[in-house]
Amino acid sequence: MTDNKDRYEIIIQKLRDNGHKITPQRLAIVKILAKSEGHPSVEDIYVQIKKDFPTMSLATVYKNILLIKSLGEVLELGFPDGSNRYDGKKPYPHPHVICIKCRKIVEPDLDSLDGMKKEVSLETHFNILYHRLDFFGICSDCRIKER
Amino acid sequence: MTDNKDRYEIIIQKLRDNGHKITPQRLAIVKILAKSEGHPSVEDIYVQIKKDFPTMSLATVYKNILLIKSLGEVLELGFPDGSNRYDGKKPYPHPHVICIKCRKIVEPDLDSLDGMKKEVSLETHFNILYHRLDFFGICSDCRIKER
DNA sequence: ACTCAAATAATAATTTTTATCAATTAACAC
DNA sequence: GTGTTAATTGATAAAAATTATTATTTGAGT
Numbered sequence: 001m002t003d004n005k006d007r008y009e010i011i012i013q014k015l016r017d018n019g020h021k022i023t024p025q026r027l028a029i030v031k032i033l034a035k036s037e038g039h040p041s042v043e044d045i046y047v048q049i050k051k052d053f054p055t056m057s058l059a060t061v062y063k064n065i066l067l068i069k070s071l072g073e074v075l076e077l078g079f080p081d082g083s084n085r086y087d088g089k090k091p092y093p094h095p096h097v098i099c100i101k102c103r104k105i106v107e108p109d110l111d112s113l114d115g116m117k118k119e120v121s122l123e124t125h126f127n128i129l130y131h132r133l134d135f136f137g138i139c140s141d142c143r144i145k146e147r
Numbered sequence: 148m149t150d151n152k153d154r155y156e157i158i159i160q161k162l163r164d165n166g167h168k169i170t171p172q173r174l175a176i177v178k179i180l181a182k183s184e185g186h187p188s189v190e191d192i193y194v195q196i197k198k199d200f201p202t203m204s205l206a207t208v209y210k211n212i213l214l215i216k217s218l219g220e221v222l223e224l225g226f227p228d229g230s231n232r233y234d235g236k237k238p239y240p241h242p243h244v245i246c247i248k249c250r251k252i253v254e255p256d257l258d259s260l261d262g263m264k265k266e267v268s269l270e271t272h273f274n275i276l277y278h279r280l281d282f283f284g285i286c287s288d289c290r291i292k293e294r
Numbered sequence: 295a296c297t298c299a300a301a302t303a304a305t306a307a308t309t310t311t312t313a314t315c316a317a318t319t320a321a322c323a324c
Numbered sequence: 325g326t327g328t329t330a331a332t333t334g335a336t337a338a339a340a341a342t343t344a345t346t347a348t349t350t351g352a353g354t
Contacts, residue, residue: 021300021351042341057303062342064301080225080279082311082341097271108270116259120282123255124244128284132227135267137275168320168331189311204334209311211332229310229342 007089008034011073018071025049025056029064033074033088039105041085079134093130099139106139154236155181158220165218172196172203176211180221180235186252188232226281240277246286253286 011030012022020026028049032040040048042061049056065086068074075087077096085105095113097106113133121128138146158177159169167173175196179187187195189208196203212233215221222234224243237254244253260280268275285293 019300023301023351025302055303057305059304059343060302066343076227078225078227078229080223082225082229084341095267097267097273097275099273100276106271106273108267110263110266110270112259112263112266116257116263117282119257119259120242120244120255123257124253125287126244126246126253126282126284127290128244128282129247130283132279132281132283134279135264135273135275136277136279137273140272143274166331170320170332172333202334204336206312206335207333213312231310 011068011071011088014071014073015068020067025053025060026064028053028056029061030068030088033065033068033086039077039085039087041083045086093132095133095135097135097137099142100136101138101142104139104141158215158218158235161218161220162215167214172200172207173211175200175203176208177215177235180212180215180233186224186232186234188230192233240279242280242282244282244284246289247283248285248289251286251288 008031011034012027015022015026015030029045032045032048036044038044042058042065045065046056046058046061049061065074065076068088069076073088073091075091075093077085077087079085079098090107094107095110097108098104099106117128117131120126155178158181159174162169162173162177176192179192179195183191185191189205189212192212193203193205193208196208212221212223215235216223220235220238222238222240224232224234226232226245232252241254242257242260244255245251246253264275264278267273
């Protein structure tokens with residue numbers, strides 16, 4: 001995952017370039033966004049950092065995510081149940097497949113996506129700028145456990 | 148739009164069939180869900196009914212939507228900005244195209260949807276149960292106004 | 295090291311949704 | 325039609341999530 005290390009440095013560089021201070025709290029948040037395997041929530045990030053940083057405040061997490069979002073370096077995933085999760089590894093819109101049993105999230109490459117975007121443009125005459133594509137179902141692991 | 152009239156009666160019948168009382172407040176909420184042109188929010192519904200029903204409570208709107216949702220007769224659309232909108236006309240998942248200028252929502256028929264679902268299943272080995280597909284962009288009306 | 299604007303931490307305020315509960319009322323039996 | 329009963333309503337409180345406020349602290353440049 002050298003890709004993730006790059007993301008970490010890309011985000012920090014962007015913060016510097018835009019004149020923001022590089023604080024330890026900020027570094028810790030960026031590290032989790034860029035390197036953690038899953039799609040962490042604000043609470044996830046807060047709890048994890050609190051271990052090494054007992055004075056960490058929830059507001060700091062919110063403010064930093066807001067900042068990094070405004071730089072276009074993290075993707076916010078608001079789910080129908082109201083929960084928000086963040087992806088600092090792929091900050092651009094992309095499809096997600098979510099297991100409704102174990103909450104695992106998979107990110108497929110879909111060849112049919114380009115064609116669908118064209119179909120949408122043709123049919124609606126919209127200029128499509130971005131999208132949000134989620135599929136919900138049961139993953140193979142959970143199907144096996146059910147037997 | 149005889150379709151929408153049908154939806155109104157289908158929902159009320161389902162409420163009756165499941166032993167729920169048909170109150171004037173409930174009828175008003177169902178009417179908006181089934182007949183209003185857009186995708187109303189809880190607040191929209193509340194404000195609109197308050198005109199004829201000054202004693203209407205927000206909690207009543209929430210409780211009724213929860214009930215109708217549990218009967219599978221309304222689709223809840225939670226958007227990334229945290230807002231929730233409801234569709235009582237097509238209560239099953241379907242793609243939406245949203246104008247980020249005027250908030251207009253269009254519902255296209257996409258031939259490529261079935262193929263994409265198959266591709267998702269093949270690639271991820273998930274059993275796909277439902278989906279949420281939103282495209283965001285600028286509608287042709289708003290593009291014309293910009294000139 | 296010094297200065298200063300920016301960031302943090304703690305908390306208050308706001309927003310959205312859900313829970314509580316006494317008063318009301320729709321539906322059914324008679 | 326009238327009475328009974330359990331569901332529903334309405335008002336408000338509570339809960340949950342996010343944003344705002346502000347005194348204090350600190351990173352970064354001089």
